[in-house]
Amino acid sequence: MRGTSTLGLPSHLTALAALLFIAPLGLAAQTQTPSASQNDPAEVVRRLMDEEVARGEAYSMLQELCTGLPHRLSGSEDAANAEAWALKRMRAAGLQNVRLEECTVPHWVRGRIARLGVVTPAEAKLAPLPILALGGSIATPPGGLRGRVVVVRSWDELKTRAAEARGAILLLDRPMDPTEHDPFEAYGKAVDQRGRGAVEGAKVGAKAVLVRSMTLRLDDFPHTGAMHYDDGVTKIPAAAISTAGAERLAALVRAHAAVEVELELDCKELPDVTAHNVVGEIVGRERPDEFVVVGGHLDAWDVGEGAHDDGAGCVQAIEALRLVRALGPVPRRSLRCVLWMNEENGLRGARAYKAAHAAELDRHVLTIESDRGGFAPRGFGTNAAGAAWDALAGIAALLAPGGAGTLEHGGGGADTSPLEAAGGNVMELLPDPARYFDYHPSARDTVDQVHPRELALGAGALASLAWCVAELPDALPRPTPAATPPPASK
Ligand SMILES: [Zn+2]
Known part of the structure; x- marks a missing residue:
């Protein structure tokens, strides 16, 4: 678009600002420019966060998942029903290309x-x-x-x-x-x-x-x-x-x-069974074959309700795309929500995802996982470096009002580790870590231990960051081949 930006900058400077995502956007965030353009990142972030904390659906989704299907260990009936639940939730959220993607998982019973x-x-x-x-x-x-x-x-x-x-x-x-x-x-x-x-x-x-x-x-x-x-x-x-x-x-x-x-x-080990990752998308308006992925793992241990680990990450990922779908605007690239199966005892879903999407891994611009509980967000961790780091730091700065403004080196969870090993940019939502191990994974991990407001702030931050990356004029450069070993399963 030609002309003058809502920040009063010539359009080429706005483009530069969008590329760097630093000073002008920070200024916009501070001054709450009321007439910012629909695609102005600071304005979009503000609207997404406003909507989530006022009318978000993450907590009600989490209640539904945790009370209805609490024991989602791979191979179990609750896990299979959780796949159907996620399909239904993604369709209700207006996502596109909603589907199951097959994987084979172990079936251990307590x-x-x-x-x-x-x-x-x-x-x-x-x-x-x-x-x-x-x-x-x-x-x-x-x-x-x-x-x-x-x-x-x-x-x-x-x-x-x-x-x-x-x-x-x-x-x-x-x-x-x-x-x-x-x-x-x-x-x-x-x-x-x-x-x-x-x-x-x-x-x-x-x-x-x-x-x-x-x-x-x-x-x-x-x-x-x-x-x-x-x-x-x-x-x-x-x-x-x-x-x-x-x-x-x-x-x-x-x-x-x-x-x-x-x-x-x-306890005993039964034969492997067929299970699925659950996938839904918002197709990008200009580069539909480039992807920003957000996700969590749908399986959970068979005690408690798998609320912090990782029902919270799943509903935040669905909610992130629901918010974008509800408020718009559709970003330049596609957003994809992936709920991985079998993070807890095998990582088979994450490996199956990598194999199934091998031909498009170089078009995975960023994969973000939420698997550290539904606590108040503090920021994100990433393996991105150089110009990619700079762009992400500029975006993260927009999230400071909701508490998620920090960017740390290192990051990406177990489910993103196969993609990191394949040379991709990965990221993890980093909530307050103080209480995570009080719950993970025990009978205490129940939905009443998740604070609705904290969960919502994380969902809003996830939506905001994913939207901003999907809207960047140029794709984030991929990191140099990773030296970091995949993290241990959590
Ligand atoms: Zn987990």
Whole structure:
């Protein structure tokens, strides 16, 4: 469009401003220019945010998903019904090209028994020791198995005490480090116990492993999560024990020479099943074959309601496109909402997406994931660099009034990791991280623990950022081949 911009700048300067997305747009945000053009990023961001906090539908969608289909673990009935729910929601939001894209997923079931009791000393009067099988664990023999408890806090300690651990039930009791300011850093330093505990335990001849739950809180909610076995290493059962339960058991072991417990689990792995990613789009007005993707993962663990992890990310992604569809304007490039299946215990949906879209990966301008809970947004993390970083920083600055104005290096979640490995720009919505591990993934992760306003601010920020990137005159340059390894599944 020729002429003078609403900021009073000649149009070529407006174009430059749009390219850089920095000063003039920041000015517009500050001055709330009332007559800004329909496609002015600052004006569009303001309208999207206004609409979301006033009349957003993210929370009502989350209530519907979490109360109707709380246990969405891959292969389950709730997961299959959640696919149908997402199709319906995307169509109701007016998205285009709404469809299912096939993937094959594991089908592990928890069973009904998760029991841990102290056998010796018989006089021990311990409060119950709440446990949950870790995802992927084998069962114990029916009736359970018994073993002495050996408590270790590091792999070095396990090595040193290998003879003692033989035939024992290990308690892997290294807490998340409370001196880490970022809980995700603390999680990263402890979660190896959950992932490889059964393998390391089996290598020293342990019968089973109990893993201290991955949370900074001291409470009686065990937190499940993924674990793995290695080919050629005996499979032994693995369960998470609540942090308070781990403290009680470790104290008993300190007080008595020999503590014996009985553990029973009846979980099992069934044959793989066919499942789907759910996809919907807003077709771009000028470059429909270039994509800005927003998404979350539709599967969730089978305890709680999968509200923060990751029902919140799913409804924010649908809501982001619903908002754009409802308010317009349609951006230059296409927006695509992807709800991935099987993030929690396999990442099969993310890998299937990459394979199915191999021919257009170089036209994925940016892929944004929301998978850190529905808390108040603080900003975004990205692997983008150079000019792409500058453009994203300019856009992020527009989101400061809603609290989401920071841009951090690093980012992208588990589901975006295959696309990052393929050389794409990825990004992750970064909400306040303080309480995420209070809920993830435990019986506490319920919709009533998500604040509607915080969820809405995140959805608005996601919509705004995606729209601005889809509207940029030039596509973001792709990063140089990534050196970053894919993040661990959360
Ligand atoms: Zn997640």
